[in-house]
Every structure is written in structure tokens, then in C-alpha cells.
Amino acid sequence: MDSSEYDLPFxxxxxxxxxxxxxxxxxxxxxGDHDRCQEAPCRDYGFVGHPGFTRPHxxxxxxxxxxxxxxxxxxxxxxxxxxxxxxRNDVFFTQASIYDFQPxxxxxxxxxxxxxxxxxxxxxxxxxxxxxxxxxRHFTLFEMMxxxxxxxxxxEVYFKDRTTELCHELLTGxxxxxxTAITYKEEVWEGGGNLGPSLSVGLLGLELATLVFxxxxxxxxxxxxxxxxxxxxxxxxxxxxxMSQGTKTAYEAVxxxxxxxxxxxxxxxxxxxxxxxxRALNFLLxxxxxxxxxxxxxxxxxxxxxxxxxxxxxxxxxxxxxILDASGREIxxxxxxxxxxxxxxxxxxLAEAERFAESIDRARGMIRRYDERTRSTGGRINEEDLVQxxxxxxxxxxxxxxxxxxxxxxxxxxxxxxxxxxxxxxPTNDYVEPAVGLPDVPESTPATEVLYYxxxxxxxxxxxxxxxxxxxxxxxxxxxYPTGGGQVTDKGHLGDLEVxxxxxxxxxxxxxxxxASPFAVGERVRGRIDAARxxxxxxxxxxxxxxxxxxxxxxxxxxxxxxxYKGTESARIDITHYKALSRDELRKVERRVNQVVxxxxxxxxxxxxxxxxxxxxxxxxxxxGAVPGKELRIVEVEGFDVEACGGTHCTHTSEVGxxxxxxxxxxxxxxVRLTYAxxxxxxxxxxxxxxxxxxxxxxxxxxxxxxxxxxxRLLAEIEESRKLARARRREDLGATAERLLADPxxxxxxxxxxxxxxxxxxxxPDLMELSRLLTKEPGRVxxxxxxxEGRGTLFVGSxxxxxxxxxxxxxxxxxxxxxxxxxxxxxxxxxxxxAPLARALEAARLAARRAASP
RNA sequence: GGGCACGUAGAUCAGCGGAAGAUCGCUGCUUUCGCAAAGCAGAGGUCGGGGGUUCAAAUCCCCCCGUGUCCA
Numbered sequence: 001m002d003s004s005e006y007d008l009p010f011x012x013x014x015x016x017x018x019x020x021x022x023x024x025x026x027x028x029x030x031x032g033d034h035d036r037c038q039e040a041p042c043r044d045y046g047f048v049g050h051p052g053f054t055r056p057h058x059x060x061x062x063x064x065x066x067x068x069x070x071x072x073x074x075x076x077x078x079x080x081x082x083x084x085x086x087x088r089n090d091v092f093f094t095q096a097s098i099y100d101f102q103p104x105x106x107x108x109x110x111x112x113x114x115x116x117x118x119x120x121x122x123x124x125x126x127x128x129x130x131x132x133x134x135x136x137r138h139f140t141l142f143e144m145m146x147x148x149x150x151x152x153x154x155x156e157v158y159f160k161d162r163t164t165e166l167c168h169e170l171l172t173g174x175x176x177x178x179x180t181a182i183t184y185k186e187e188v189w190e191g192g193g194n195l196g197p198s199l200s201v202g203l204l205g206l207e208l209a210t211l212v213f214x215x216x217x218x219x220x221x222x223x224x225x226x227x228x229x230x231x232x233x234x235x236x237x238x239x240x241x242x243m244s245q246g247t248k249t250a251y252e253a254v255x256x257x258x259x260x261x262x263x264x265x266x267x268x269x270x271x272x273x274x275x276x277x278x279r280a281l282n283f284l285l286x287x288x289x290x291x292x293x294x295x296x297x298x299x300x301x302x303x304x305x306x307x308x309x310x311x312x313x314x315x316x317x318x319x320x321x322x323i324l325d326a327s328g329r330e331i332x333x334x335x336x337x338x339x340x341x342x343x344x345x346x347x348x349x350l351a352e353a354e355r356f357a358e359s360i361d362r363a364r365g366m367i368r369r370y371d372e373r374t375r376s377t378g379g380r381i382n383e384e385d386l387v388q389x390x391x392x393x394x395x396x397x398x399x400x401x402x403x404x405x406x407x408x409x410x411x412x413x414x415x416x417x418x419x420x421x422x423x424x425x426x427p428t429n430d431y432v433e434p435a436v437g438l439p440d441v442p443e444s445t446p447a448t449e450v451l452y453y454x455x456x457x458x459x460x461x462x463x464x465x466x467x468x469x470x471x472x473x474x475x476x477x478x479x480x481y482p483t484g485g486g487q488v489t490d491k492g493h494l495g496d497l498e499v500x501x502x503x504x505x506x507x508x509x510x511x512x513x514x515x516a517s518p519f520a521v522g523e524r525v526r527g528r529i530d531a532a533r534x535x536x537x538x539x540x541x542x543x544x545x546x547x548x549x550x551x552x553x554x555x556x557x558x559x560x561x562x563x564x565y566k567g568t569e570s571a572r573i574d575i576t577h578y579k580a581l582s583r584d585e586l587r588k589v590e591r592r593v594n595q596v597v598x599x600x601x602x603x604x605x606x607x608x609x610x611x612x613x614x615x616x617x618x619x620x621x622x623x624x625g626a627v628p629g630k631e632l633r634i635v636e637v638e639g640f641d642v643e644a645c646g647g648t649h650c651t652h653t654s655e656v657g658x659x660x661x662x663x664x665x666x667x668x669x670x671x672v673r674l675t676y677a678x679x680x681x682x683x684x685x686x687x688x689x690x691x692x693x694x695x696x697x698x699x700x701x702x703x704x705x706x707x708x709x710x711x712x713r714l715l716a717e718i719e720e721s722r723k724l725a726r727a728r729r730r731e732d733l734g735a736t737a738e739r740l741l742a743d744p745x746x747x748x749x750x751x752x753x754x755x756x757x758x759x760x761x762x763x764x765p766d767l768m769e770l771s772r773l774l775t776k777e778p779g780r781v782x783x784x785x786x787x788x789e790g791r792g793t794l795f796v797g798s799x800x801x802x803x804x805x806x807x808x809x810x811x812x813x814x815x816x817x818x819x820x821x822x823x824x825x826x827x828x829x830x831x832x833x834x835a836p837l838a839r840a841l842e843a844a845r846l847a848a849r850r851a852a853s854p
Numbered sequence: 855g856g857g858c859a860c861g862u863a864g865a866u867c868a869g870c871g872g873a874a875g876a877u878c879g880c881u882g883c884u885u886u887c888g889c890a891a892a893g894c895a896g897a898g899g900u901c902g903g904g905g906g907u908u909c910a911a912a913u914c915c916c917c918c919c920g921u922g923u924c925c926a
Contacts, residue, residue, distance in 0.1 A: 092926090293922080293923065293924080294855075294926095295855085295926090298924085298925080298926085302924095355922095359922070359923080362922080363922095363923095365866075365867085366860095366867095369867075369868085373868090388858080388859085389859090389923095390923090390924075391857085391858060391859085391923075391924050391925085392857090392858045392859035392860085392922085392923060392924070393858090393859065393860090393922075393923060393924090394922075394923040394924065395923090418924070418925080419925080421857075421858075421924085421925090422856085422857065422858095422924075422925050422926085424857085425855095425856050425857050425925075425926085669921095669922085764909095764910085768873060769873090771873080772873065775873095791909095793909085797873070805872095806872080813909090818909075819908090819909045819910095820872095820909045820910075821872065821909075821910080822872045822873090822909095822910080823872050823873080825872090825873065826872070826873045827872070828872080828873095828909070828910070829909060829910095830909045830910085831909090
């Protein structure tokens with residue numbers, strides 16, 4: 001980056017000079033006499049014990065000081081965005097204040113909520129997890145205070161010069177930092193194909209803020225100016241607070257009284273971890289994350305379980321929810337939504353704690369058994385075992401060690417070893433829906449005017465053909481709904497031809513006909529939509545919104561839609577929830593949702609600017625995931641549910657008819673799927689079930705009310721006859737055994753051993769069973785042959801210590817080309833088809849006699 | 855989304871190519887005024903499902919399903 005980028009008029013006006021850091025070699029600007037930039041590691045902390053600001057601030061005071069400062073200078077204060085980035089699908093969490101405005105504002109697609117604006121945005125960075133409590137300055141959740149300006153060619157708010165001036169004024173004004181102690185280090189910021197100069201603000205060894213100026217687009221080797229330049233600043237609230245107090249670590253300054261409180265029970269690192277995690281969890285859970293083993297849920301689980309482990313190994317530790325509540329009360333001073341649903345939050349946390357306890361119990365037993373087994377065979381548990389247990393069973397190494405009699409040392413690089421195991425995993429997240437084979441539409445074709453948004457009831461219309469190719473037709477306007485948003489395609493007719501599928505393709509909606517289109521461009525055609533199908537889809541879609549609302553109302557605000565599908569036969573919604581739904585909860589939801597149907601509330605669909613809609617309804621709008629565009633289509637069930645949605649909807653809830661829940665299942669950890677039907681299908685379904693019941697009752701010959709008992713009786717009968725068959729077989733075999741034992745020609749005595757030989761017509765399992773019956777007493781050898789599918793089977797069982805069954809079989813099997821083997825107690829061989837089985841039997845008898853003779 | 859581990863009697867698990875086991879629980883009997891307890895006897899298993907390899911599969915291989923867990 002050219003050095004002129006940093007040569008700001010402000011620096012000259014205020015008397016700054018440019019210098020080079022003796023340690024890191026970077027250029028920086030300062031009023032003072034420094035040979036190095038004023039950030040660690042180039043210099044030590046100089047503010048511990050000697051605060052760099054005049055007055056100590058709490059985080060709350062510091063946030064107010066910051067936001068107030070910028071408000072007084074023409075900035076509008078903007079409310080925080082959720083810590084879960086619902087409006088984007090490229091990241092899980094909000095990691096910086098600028099995330100709030102990506103991609104729609106930064107790309108210029110929509111105007112910012114205010115310009116310039118100031119915000120304090122809670123941000124999450126799990127990359128620093130291990131440093132929390134150790135470094136004295138890292139947090140998983142931190143607040144990034146910022147002022148942002150978005151400059152268009154026709155409207156410049158401010159850029160590098162004013163930004164730096166404001167920053168300097170902030171520090172040296174009321175906060176009272178020594179102007180000569182500050183350095184502005186020249187850096188380059190790059191991200192997402194954009195880049196620009198940035199300044200890193202150092203004071204007494206602490207990097208307090210970064211001022212980023214997004215200015216260029218990388219185009220190969222060249223840099224092209226961005227049409228919209230962005231001021232992206234980040235001021236760490238925690239660091240400002242720390243600087244103002246000059247405590248030993250940032251944790252004392254940030255967590256204040258709660259930290260002192262916990263320090264009575266915990267060492268410094270653990271107290272810091274507990275409070276850091278509690279703060280992050282308060283935001284995460286309030287913003288609707290349910291702990292689970294995948295996606296954002298995993299991070300909530302990680303924080304919860306780490307916290308629980310610390311509490312578990314500490315005597316007289318406070319309750320986790322108590323720590324969460326204390327932390328939440330402090331946060332709520334600035335963010336009142338935190339703790340507003342404390343009961344729901346407690347339920348989520350307690351459910352997770354319970355699961356963790358179960359998991360640990362299981363693990364404990366397993367480790368103890370494994371330890372005993374290993375030691376009894378002279379082995380030892382090694383470090384790799386610890387890694388394996390953590391990776392596959394989730395047993396923290398410190399816990400494993402507690403259970404072991406002779407524990408190995410936990411290696412220092414434990415977590416690095418875990419990471420090594422995950423090195424060769426290939427990320428396949430970037431799965432793209434395979435192209436459905438839609439043709440490209442020439443750019444010159446006018447975009448399709450989408451009419452179903454405005455009126456879902458017009459099912460017959462006239463339009464002009466805008467473009468056509470094979471079976472595909474684009475119209476200048478259409479009421480046909482294309483597959484999307486979990487709602488399946490409309491069907492119907494264009495002219496006399498059937499429309500089999502409708503799909504989005506760029507700015508057009510393509511209708512695929514049953515065969516090649518006969519229409520000419522410009523031709524006027526009549527479109528007719530399959531009314532019954534559309535009605536059913538509308539009912540299912542509106543039903544989905546109603547259920548979503550009822551589920552959130554019944555189960556708690558942690559419920560978010562995690563996926564949905566609306567077909568003609570049924571619909572389903574996946575929601576985030578921490579356990580399976582009880583029968584009672586289901587009944588409640590079904591009653592509630594049908595009540596809303598009967599209340600006949602209006603369902604309004606309209607367009608609204610993104611920022612305005614977010615402001616009015618909050619981020620629960622994005623139930624269906626991130627949606628593109630500057631305007632959102634809002635579907636509002638009055639007083640009940642509001643979502644951004646492009647689907648076709650009933651205009652009153654009563655049109656949904658009825659909603660019948662068909663099935664509920666936990667499809668994965670933290671996600672519950674409900675399947676249901678509405679409208680005509682709900683009635684059909686009830687009829688079908690009725691029919692099935694009646695038919696079952698007819699076939700079983702009992703009244704419907706007695707079906708369960710009837711089935712029980714039937715099952716008992718089946719069980720009975722199965723037992724009977726088994727008993728009969730055993731009896732038959734028993735009779736055969738007795739017959740053989742009674743026949744002096746088949747049983748011969750050699751020394752202590754009785755050898756019984758017999759050729760019977762039985763298969764292998766029966767031969768085995770028979771052998772068992774014959775060799776119940778010690779000192780017996782049974783040599784049996786049978787035939788199965790033309791192949792002779794030899795079975796030898798022995799309870800004589802002198803006669804090894806496998807030896808007998810080995811010697812005999814040569815006689816009939818048999819392959820086999822076994823143990824000294826039982827052995828078997830199967831011969832070639834048609835091989836002389838009798839010879840094998842005789843050979844086995846001789847072998848057994850030889851072995852048995854003293 | 856990917857890796858790893860695990861699915862065996864009602865429960866907890868062992869077995870890891872040769873005749874399905876242990877402990878607890880259950881049933882019956884003995885002992886006891888009765889209970890607890892003990893002793894004896896017994897019932898209870900498509901070894902998650904489906905393919906394959908093998909003379910032989912709970913055990914080895916492949917594909918599903920389910921559970922747990924680590925990591926993005």
C-alpha cells in the first residue's frame with residue numbers, strides 16, 4: 001500500500017510526525033518521541049497500575065462514553081445485532097461490528113440504517129478460546145465499539161482524515177489520554193476481495209482500536225477503487241475499560257464485582273473463564289442458540305460444558321445458573337433483552353447440564369472398566385488413550401485421569417494432538433445444489449414481473465411470451481409460483497399445454513411444458529394454475545408459519561425454524577429444541593395452532609425495506625434463513641408471527657382449515673421435526689386413519705376401541721406358538737438323543753470315554769443341538785453326520801478331556817474332502833457334494849477311539 | 855457438514871472367527887410370623903437392519919439406521 005495513503009492532513013494539522021518502529025519495522029504516526037510503536041509486543045504494558053485514562057470506567061460507563069461521544073458528533077446510535085448472524089449464511093457468528101452490514105450495505109445494495117452510525121456490537125471469536133483467562137486480555141465474547149460511515153460517489157460522509165481525527169479526539173478528550181503517548185501504526189487490511197489502508201491505535205503497550213478504510217477491490221494485480229468506500233472501525237470495549245482502570249488483567253476491570261466474588265472460590269484463570277463464558281452464553285442463548293453437537297449449537301455446548309467442569313471440580317462452587325444470572329443482570333443494563341426470558345434460558349441450560357452428567361456417568365464407568373481390563377492384562381493406559389477418549393467420547397482428560405489407578409501424565413500438547421486427528425478431514429461444506437438443467441435466458445429478455453406476491457388468488461391470467469426454448473417458456477408476467485422457500489412448484493396450463501414445473505432462473509421465471517413450446521415470442525397466452533394444488537400449498541405454507549409461532553409460544557423463544565418443506569400431501573418444519581417433545585406439549589401446540597386458525601386472523605403480505613423491517617420485528621424475521629435483496633417480503637399473521645417469506649399465503653388464518661400433526665421425531669441433536677397436514681389434506685388424513693382403523697378392526701374381528709388389547713392378545717399367541725415350535729423341536733431332538741443313547745450299536749465305551757456315533761437327517765444347527773444333548777455329561781464324545789443341500793456335514797462335540805473335537809474332525813475330513821475346524825469342545829466340517837459321508841463318520845470314530853484309549 | 859466411538863437379555867456391560875455370557879432385576883421353590891437377606895432352580899436374545907467373505911460371523915468387509923462425541 002502506497003505510503004501516501006496514510007499521509008493524512010489531520011496528522012499535519014495536529015503536528016504528528018512519521019517514524020519507524022525499531023522492533024517491528026512498521027511506520028507509525030505520533031506526537032511524541034517514540035522509537036517504537038506503542039503496542040505489545042513492541043513494548044510492555046505501561047498502564048497496569050498507571051491507567052492511561054484520567055478516570056476509571058466500568059464497561060457500562062465506557063460504552064456510554066463512547067456512544068455518547070459519537071452521538072454528539074452527528075452519529076446515530078444503532079442497536080446491537082444478534083451474535084448469531086441470521087442474516088448471512090457464510091458464518092455462524094457476528095465476529096465484528098461490520099458483519100452487521102455485510103453483505104447488503106457494504107455492497108451498496110441497501111442503505112445503512114443510519115449514516116454515519118455508532119454501535120457497540122457483541123462479537124464472538126472462538127479462535128481465542130484457549131487464551132481466555134490465560135493471556136489476561138482475551139475473551140470469547142467481546143464488545144466491538146465502532147463508528148461507521150458509508151460513502152457513495154454522490155454522498156461522502158467522511159473518510160480517513162475525519163475518522164482519525166475523531167479517534168484522537170475521543171482518546172484525548174474526556175478520557176484524557178496523553179496525546180503524545182499515542183501511536184497510529186500503518187497497516188493493510190484485506191478481506192473478501194476488498195482491501196485498504198488501516199491504522200492500529202496503540203497506547204502504553206495496548207492496541208486499543210483499529211481504523212479500517214475499505215477502499216479498493218482487488219482485480220488481479222491491480223487495485224480498483226470501490227464504488228462505495230467504508231469506514232470500518234473497531235474499538236475494544238474491554239480494552240478501553242482496562243486502560244481506564246489499569247488493573248493487572250482485563251478481567252478484573254471488565255467483570256468487576258462478580259470477578260471479586262468468584263475469586264473467593266476460584267483461582268484467577270477459572271474465575272475469568274466462568275465469567276467470560278457466562279457472558280457469551282447469555283448472548284448466545286438469548287439470541288436463540290440451542291446447545292447441540294453441530295453448527296452454532298456446538299459452541300454453546302462447548303462453553304457450557306467447560307463451565308460445568310470447572311464448577312464440578314471445585315468444592316462449594318455456586319450454581320451455574322446463578323453465575324449466568326449475575327452476569328446477565330450486569331449485561332441487561334445496556335441490553336435489556338438479556339435475561340428477559342430467564343426461565344427459558346434456565347431450561348435450556350439445565351437440560352444440557354443433565355445430558356452432560358449422563359454422558360460423564362457413562363464415560364466414567366467405561367474408563368474404569370477399560371482401566372481394570374488393561375491393567376489385568378499387564379497393559380497401561382497411555383496418553384493416546386486420553387486423546388482417543390476425548391475425541392470420540394468427549395471425556396475431558398482431567399476427568400479421565402481422576403478415574404484411573406495409574407494415570408498417564410496429560411501431555412502439554414493435548415489439544416494439539418486432538419487437532420492432528422482432524423487434519424485430514426476434507427471440508428465439503430461448499431455443497432452446491434446440482435444444476436437442474438435450466439437453459440440460459442438471453443440478457444435482452446425482459447425480467448419476469450412476479451404477480452403471485454401481490455395476489456395469491458388469481459389463478460387465471462393472460463401474459464405475453466417473452467422468450468422460449470424447447471419446453472421452456474418465460475412470460476413477461478406470471479402468477480405461477482416457482483419451487484423455492486421450501487414450497488414446491490405450481491402446476492397448471494399455458495394455453496392447452498400442461499405446465500409440469502416452474503423454476504427461478506436469474507431474473508426470470510421459467511415454465512417447463514409437457515413438450516416443446518409451440519408459442520412464438522410476443523404471443524398472448526392464457527395461464528391457468530392448478531387451483532386445488534395451489535390452495536393446498538398455500539394452506540401448508542401458512543400452517544407452517546402458524547406452527548412456528550405456536551411452537552415458539554409454547555416451548556420458548558429458543559425455538560427457531562431450522563428447515564421446512566411444504567408439499568401437496570404433507571408439510572414439515574424442523575425446529576431447534578433441546579429435547580424430544582412430550583405428548584402433552586404436542587397436544588398443546590396442536591390446540592393452540594388450531595385456535596389461531598379459528599380466530600381468523602388476517603395474514604398480510606407486503607414489501608418493506610430491510611432495515612425498517614429488522615427494526616420493527618427483530619431478527620426472528622429470518623426463520624427461513626438469510627434472504628437476499630434490499631426489500632423483504634413480510635408475511636405477518638397479525639399479533640402472532642412475522643417472517644420474511646416469498647411464498648404464497650392464505651389471507652386469513654381460517655382458510656388453513658385445520659392443522660393435523662402427523663408425526664414428530666428428533667432428526668438430530670437439538671433439532672425436532674414435525675410433520676403435519678392442513679386444509680383438505682388434514683381431513684383426508686383423518687379419513688384415511690379412520691379407514692385404516694376400521695379395516696384393522698374388521699380383520700382382527702374386534703371393535704376399534706379394543707384394537708390395542710386385540711393386538712396384545714395376538715402377539716401373545718404368536719409368542720406362544722413360537723415357543724411351542726421351539727419346544728417341539730427340542731423334544732424331537734431329545735427323542736433322537738435318547739434313541740441313540742439307548743442303541744448299544746452306536747455307543748461304545750473306550751476307557752473313561754463314551755463315544756456315540758450317528759448318521760441323522762439334520763442340518764448343521766440341529767446337529768449342534770443334538771450333540772449338546774448327547775454330551776451333557778462329562779466324558780462323552782458325539783460324532784454325528786447329516787446332510788444339507790447335497791453336502792455332507794460332520795459334527796463332533798466332546799466333553800472328554802482326552803478327545804479334542806477339532807483333531808477328530810481334522811483327521812476325518814480328508815475322507816470326504818471336507819473343510820472345517822473348531823475348538824476342542826466342538827468342531828464341524830462340510831464335505832464335497834456326493835463325497836462318502838459314511839467313510840468320514842467311520843474315520844472320525846476311529847480317530848476318537850484312538851484318542852480316548854488310555 | 856466431516857472425523858471418531860458405540861448399538862449383545864428388562865438395565866449395566868463382557869465376549870471380538872469355532873456350542874451366546876456375567877452382574878443386577880424378574881418368576882418359582884427353600885428358609886422366615888412377615889419383610890429384608892441368603893440358597894437353589896428357571897424364564898428372558900432375529901447379538902440395531904441389510905448385503906458380502908468363510909466349512910463356520912455377535913466377532914472380518916461394505917451399505918444403511920440409531921446414539922454419543924470431537925472438530926468446522
